[in-house]
Amino acid sequence: MTSIAFNLPRTVTLAADAALLGLAGLHAYMLVAAVHRPGYLVVYCGVMIIGCVVAVGATWIDVDDIVPAAGWVAGAILCMAFMIGYPISRMVSLPGLSALTGRWDLAPGNLALACAVAFLGLYLTVLFGVNVAFGQRRGWYD
Amino acid sequence: MTAIADARPELTDLSPIASGRVSVLVTVRGGYCAACGGTDFAVGQALYLGFLFLDEDDDAYLVALTCRNPSCPQPRTAIRLRYKEFLA
Amino acid sequence: MLLDYPAWLRIDHWLNVLFLTLLLRSGFEILSTHPKLYWHADSAPGTEWARFTRKVMPTNKLYDTLDEEEDYHPLIALPGHRELGMGRHWHFAAVIGWILLGTTYYILLFATGQWHRYWPYSWSIFTEAWNDIVTYACFNLPPLLPGEPLDAIQKLTYAAVIFVLAPFQILTGAAQSPAIEARFPRYVRLFGGRQAARSLHFLGLLAFVVFIVIHLAMVFFWGWGRLTALMIFGSVRNAYWATGLSLLIIAAIVAVHIAATLWSQRSPSSVRRVLGALISLPRKGLLRRLDSRQNYPVRMLSTEHRVNGKPPTAEFYKVMAVHNFVDWRLRVGGLVEQPMTLDLAGLRALAEPQTQRVLHNCVQGWTSVGEWTGLPLGTLVDLVQPLPQARYICFMSMQDNSTDEPSAEGGGQFYEILDLKLAHKPQMLLAYVMNGQPLPIKHGAPLRLRAETQVGFKMAKWINQIEFVDDYAHIGKGRGGWREDNVYYGMDGEI
Numbered sequence: 113m114t115s116i117a118f119n120l121p122r123t124v125t126l127a128a129d130a131a132l133l134g135l136a137g138l139h140a141y142m143l144v145a146a147v148h149r150p151g152y153l154v155v156y157c158g159v160m161i162i163g164c165v166v167a168v169g170a171t172w173i174d175v176d177d178i179v180p181a182a183g184w185v186a187g188a189i190l191c192m193a194f195m196i197g198y199p200i201s202r203m204v205s206l207p208g209l210s211a212l213t214g215r216w217d218l219a220p221g222n223l224a225l226a227c228a229v230a231f232l233g234l235y236l237t238v239l240f241g242v243n244v245a246f247g248q249r250r251g252w253y254d
Numbered sequence: 255m256t257a258i259a260d261a262r263p264e265l266t267d268l269s270p271i272a273s274g275r276v277s278v279l280v281t282v283r284g285g286y287c288a289a290c291g292g293t294d295f296a297v298g299q300a301l302y303l304g305f306l307f308l309d310e311d312d313d314a315y316l317v318a319l320t321c322r323n324p325s326c327p328q329p330r331t332a333i334r335l336r337y338k339e340f341l342a
Numbered sequence: 343m344l345l346d347y348p349a350w351l352r353i354d355h356w357l358n359v360l361f362l363t364l365l366l367r368s369g370f371e372i373l374s375t376h377p378k379l380y381w382h383a384d385s386a387p388g389t390e391w392a393r394f395t396r397k398v399m400p401t402n403k404l405y406d407t408l409d410e411e412e413d414y415h416p417l418i419a420l421p422g423h424r425e426l427g428m429g430r431h432w433h434f435a436a437v438i439g440w441i442l443l444g445t446t447y448y449i450l451l452f453a454t455g456q457w458h459r460y461w462p463y464s465w466s467i468f469t470e471a472w473n474d475i476v477t478y479a480c481f482n483l484p485p486l487l488p489g490e491p492l493d494a495i496q497k498l499t500y501a502a503v504i505f506v507l508a509p510f511q512i513l514t515g516a517a518q519s520p521a522i523e524a525r526f527p528r529y530v531r532l533f534g535g536r537q538a539a540r541s542l543h544f545l546g547l548l549a550f551v552v553f554i555v556i557h558l559a560m561v562f563f564w565g566w567g568r569l570t571a572l573m574i575f576g577s578v579r580n581a582y583w584a585t586g587l588s589l590l591i592i593a594a595i596v597a598v599h600i601a602a603t604l605w606s607q608r609s610p611s612s613v614r615r616v617l618g619a620l621i622s623l624p625r626k627g628l629l630r631r632l633d634s635r636q637n638y639p640v641r642m643l644s645t646e647h648r649v650n651g652k653p654p655t656a657e658f659y660k661v662m663a664v665h666n667f668v669d670w671r672l673r674v675g676g677l678v679e680q681p682m683t684l685d686l687a688g689l690r691a692l693a694e695p696q697t698q699r700v701l702h703n704c705v706q707g708w709t710s711v712g713e714w715t716g717l718p719l720g721t722l723v724d725l726v727q728p729l730p731q732a733r734y735i736c737f738m739s740m741q742d743n744s745t746d747e748p749s750a751e752g753g754g755q756f757y758e759i760l761d762l763k764l765a766h767k768p769q770m771l772l773a774y775v776m777n778g779q780p781l782p783i784k785h786g787a788p789l790r791l792r793a794e795t796q797v798g799f800k801m802a803k804w805i806n807q808i809e810f811v812d813d814y815a816h817i818g819k820g821r822g823g824w825r826e827d828n829v830y831y832g833m834d835g836e837i
Contacts, residue, residue: 117393219479226479253388262666262780262787301664306404306783308748309655318664330665 136164150208289328367420371429408749421606427830470494521836524634629836634794676809679727715775752828796835
């Protein structure tokens with residue numbers, strides 16, 4: 113049992129979903145604001161945006177123990193993929209996006225990193241029992 | 255003015271059977287009034303001790319006894335019993 | 343208006359660091375006493391939204407809120423190790439200092455025109471603030487506002503902390519004073535209730551912690567030497583000296599914290615005396631005159647009123663209880679013209695019973711709403727006619743902490759002392775009925791005190807003797823009550 117615990121399933125799930133939607137929104141912004149839009153970028157952003165939105169939706173479907181948890185897992189996979197992929201994309205030269213090579217001072221990218229870290233942080237707190245997600249119950253009665 | 259109930263919620267009334275068992279137990283255990291030596295008691299209500307008092311076992315009860323000797327200076331006493339001895 | 347760094351601003355800044363950190367650490371000590379946060383005034387077990395303890399309470403035995411107390415390390419709490427009395431003294435003393443400091447700051451800010459360093463000149467600051475966030479996200483430093491010492495997002499943050507967060511903490515803190523709640527129940531309902539005020543106060547603590555972390559990071563990234571030179575010398579010069587001096591000031595503040603902790607651990611009675619003298623000024627001067635005017639509706643009565651303190655385990659008590667306290671006697675005496683000994687029926691017959699539905703405030707921070715019926719304390723006082731030299735009422739309990747309460751911080755018979763001047767205040771009651779039924783054993787049967795402008799520890803339970811005295815120095819350890827003796831609480835319970 114953890115020495116810090118919260119019983120805020122809706123608040124935690126809302127916050128995590130906000131982080132995922134932030135991640136999706138920033139990818140949408142990238143798509144819209146990009147001067148060059150190579151095909152793979154469109155596909156990648158599309159996958160991220162749709163994936164995040166679906167994950168968000170799943171976290172609110174409290175039908176059993178599996179569906180909302182699957183939403184969290186999907187979100188975690190997307191965030192981890194971004195957290196690994198984005199730094200790599202800064203180090204290699206992306207075809208069709210040569211202007212961005214080696215640049216870390218990209219506000220959308222850093223803000224998206226912050227969103228991914230926030231989501232993963234919240235997910236870890238749920239996994240460790242510090243928080244409960246929507247659909248889970250605290251068995252507190254003293 | 256709020257109506258005040260007199261019945262104390264922690265005390266339970268005993269059925270005639272339970273009261274009878276308590277009387278028998280008092281006799282069997284040689285219980286007597288510390289104030290006058292009498293051995294005839296009226297059996298009153300029971301108080302469950304197990305929850306409220308740390309120093310009591312979980313199944314401990316206290317049953318009220320009142321010495322029937324009219325001249326007894328201190329007639330009210332009690333006997334400590336376990337649940338299964340008089341309520342089961 | 344030149345927005346620079348006048349001497350008063352710099353001095354206030356460093357004093358603020360001292361007071362704020364004292365408040366944070368002592369605040370954690372207070373939290374540790376009941377490390378659960380609720381939204382509803384009932385503080386019903388299991389309904390908390392946050393819990394900072396691993397302890398699980400038994401279901402087969404009565405437990406009380408003393409069992410739920412936690413023990414925090416002195417690194418986080420002042421003084422740490424389950425010393426609520428000390429924590430409260432430090433917290434209230436620091437509150438006094440912080441409010442005085444804040445008041446001088448506000449006055450000087452507005453008198454000198456320096457308030458514009460925090461208060462925006464135009465709405466465009468919000469767009470500029472957003473641009474600043476984007477700039478920070480690019481790992482760059484945004485420009486300062488023209489002619490000002492801060493950038494837009496910093497300015498908005500300082501305005502929020504100084505004009506919103508700080509007053510918010512003071513207001514939510516005040517909403518936790520029993521005296522203020524009793525006199526102004528609607529004020530507390532403004533925040534959503536007593537427990538909501540406590541939870542919001544905690545969120546304010548978190549906000550201050552987050553602010554401090556970001557503030558320190560900002561100072562670091564903008565140039566520690568340069569900015570501390572501004573905050574120490576008032577101008578950008580001798581950056582190395584400034585860095586050194588800033589570390590010295592911080593070390594001094596840390597030293598004060600260490601000294602406060604050690605002093606509290608080694609000589610709690612002198613901390614109680616010294617800080618208590620300071621705290622009693624507003625406590626007695628402002629809060630004591632407040633009278634309780636509570637009348638909560640029946641629907642707000644707590645289904646499960648929390649309990650603090652376990653009933654007497656003495657055999658005589660249990661035998662009395664099983665006979666519905668027919669043999670219980672209340673001895674009222676001491677410095678009075680007409681001492682008396684009363685049984686329960688006699689006590690009830692003394693006057694028409696008074697009923698009140700009130701919020702009980704435990705010193706630990708939990709609350710419950712209950713209905714109490716009994717004899718107004720003032721009526722008993724008038725009947726026994728205290729002698730002119732009588733100044734205090736000592737309520738003695740049948741509870742013996744040596745045997746009855748393993749979570750107690752000491753042993754011996756429980757007692758509490760009340761100033762005689764409080765006896766005729768409204769809703770001062772000797773209660774023998776709770777929620778329409780005879781006072782339950784766990785709540786103090788057959789008689790307990792209700793003193794609604796006071797914190798709960800003053801309201802002695804399991805009373806069997808009331809003595810009128812001229813001085814309490816010779817009773818117990820001489821501090822005016824069992825909790826005062828053993829946990830070093832102040833004798834007055836208005837906050």
